[in-house]
Amino acid sequence: MIGIVVVSHSEPLASAALDLALEMVQDAPPPIALAAGTGDGGTGTDAMRVSEAILSVDGPDGVLVLMDLGSAVLSAEMALEFAEAAGEVRLSPAPLVEGLVAAVVRAAGGASLDEVDREARSAASAKAEQLGGDGGISEPAESSGASDADSADQRLTMVVTLVNEVGLHARPAGMLVKAANDVDATVEVAANGRGPVDAKSVMGLMTLGAARGTELTVTASGPDARRALDAIRELVEDGFGEDR
Amino acid sequence: MADPITVEHLSAWLRHFAATVDERHEYLTELDSAIGDADHGVNMTRGMRAVVEKLDAGAPEFADDLFKAVGMALVSSVGGASGPLYGTFFLRLGTKAGHVSEVDASSFGQALRAGLEGVIARGKAEVGDKTMLDAMVPAVEAFERSAADGSGAATAADAAASASEEGRDATEPIVARKGRASYLGDRSVGHLDPGATSTAMLFRSLATALAA
Numbered sequence: 198m199i200g201i202v203v204v205s206h207s208e209p210l211a212s213a214a215l216d217l218a219l220e221m222v223q224d225a226p227p228p229i230a231l232a233a234g235t236g237d238g239g240t241g242t243d244a245m246r247v248s249e250a251i252l253s254v255d256g257p258d259g260v261l262v263l264m265d266l267g268s269a270v271l272s273a274e275m276a277l278e279f280a281e282a283a284g285e286v287r288l289s290p291a292p293l294v295e296g297l298v299a300a301v302v303r304a305a306g307g308a309s310l311d312e313v314d315r316e317a318r319s320a321a322s323a324k325a326e327q328l329g330g331d332g333g334i335s336e337p338a339e340s341s342g343a344s345d346a347d348s349a350d351q352r353l354t355m356v357v358t359l360v361n362e363v364g365l366h367a368r369p370a371g372m373l374v375k376a377a378n379d380v381d382a383t384v385e386v387a388a389n390g391r392g393p394v395d396a397k398s399v400m401g402l403m404t405l406g407a408a409r410g411t412e413l414t415v416t417a418s419g420p421d422a423r424r425a426l427d428a429i430r431e432l433v434e435d436g437f438g439e440d441r
Numbered sequence: 442m443a444d445p446i447t448v449e450h451l452s453a454w455l456r457h458f459a460a461t462v463d464e465r466h467e468y469l470t471e472l473d474s475a476i477g478d479a480d481h482g483v484n485m486t487r488g489m490r491a492v493v494e495k496l497d498a499g500a501p502e503f504a505d506d507l508f509k510a511v512g513m514a515l516v517s518s519v520g521g522a523s524g525p526l527y528g529t530f531f532l533r534l535g536t537k538a539g540h541v542s543e544v545d546a547s548s549f550g551q552a553l554r555a556g557l558e559g560v561i562a563r564g565k566a567e568v569g570d571k572t573m574l575d576a577m578v579p580a581v582e583a584f585e586r587s588a589a590d591g592s593g594a595a596t597a598a599d600a601a602a603s604a605s606e607e608g609r610d611a612t613e614p615i616v617a618r619k620g621r622a623s624y625l626g627d628r629s630v631g632h633l634d635p636g637a638t639s640t641a642m643l644f645r646s647l648a649t650a651l652a653a
Contacts, residue, residue: 241484241520244528245513267621268522271563275516275525 200254221371247276259310295320306378323400361436459489508535533559573636580605
């Protein structure tokens, strides 16, 4: 599993962002380290602490570093000079809170550094999408191999309706990601004429803007396609465990 | 007159800069409150106090060890962008100066150049962006020019200090393009850049230390 480092000027900000992200991966979060604030509890960043944080979550799968603004970026760049990490260390251009939530969920599913990096980067476009515009940012990725010519592959499709109050917002999306991660299948979700998006991408799912009553079209292929659909149907029909 | 420059001169430079920053921290913070987040004075004071503590604990004998200690102290104690920027300056400066106990003006000019290039690479800024580089670039150029004329380290440092002060003053009418001040756009006009101001102090301290 890749490691994640949070660099912020503020320790309370970093801790709170981390709490928010961890709510979505209660059972098996990736290794995460914070490097936030100055040593004496003030506002600021410290390249040495960033370096130590990187080494504390380092491993062969690599480390993704998320930062807030200004000197957090400079300190993280500086830390790369100090930290002799075993795996690749990458600095993410993602916005801190949104990027962290996206990255933690994706990393918990065992995704590679490339996949987690991409997921974090998509966080800003997911938000723009939710606000009803594309914000000049790219649309969610098109589905691959969706043509009818692939019919030799077993592709199963179902349509389910969201019954929970808040629709496919962050927490339910995180649960759906987990269900998709737990099986050996490629799962995609479309709704509202949008998508399909990768069901392992919490930010992708949120771009669908699926509220209560929305019909989700879920497509799965691969050895566990049936199990994937069953698990997702159960989650959706159960309202993701929320009050309905 | 200081030629060659000894490690004692260099320590005196850093102590003088620390004392200046300490004494003028309210002024630096005032400048930073106009166009930044009002912490430059506090941050630089904290950083340079950490540097002085290291010097007090036993001043290194060689230029590279001295500047490595200085750079690391700044990187881990300043908190703001000036930590990695000044930290990089001193780390590169020390690496270029090498494992020596004294250095001539020309070699020290090359070391200053290496420090400057580190800051440029770290901050991705250039002259005219309203940053410390507006004072540092002319300072290093003036030092190199003067050293090439064979006028000695103290004269070169004095030329560098004057050039950095002119560079600092030139930041007043500029619209900031880097750092927190860039969020203010046109409202950053009419204020000296705090980073350029502390950099001018750095070079004036060098001139003072080498004149002694």
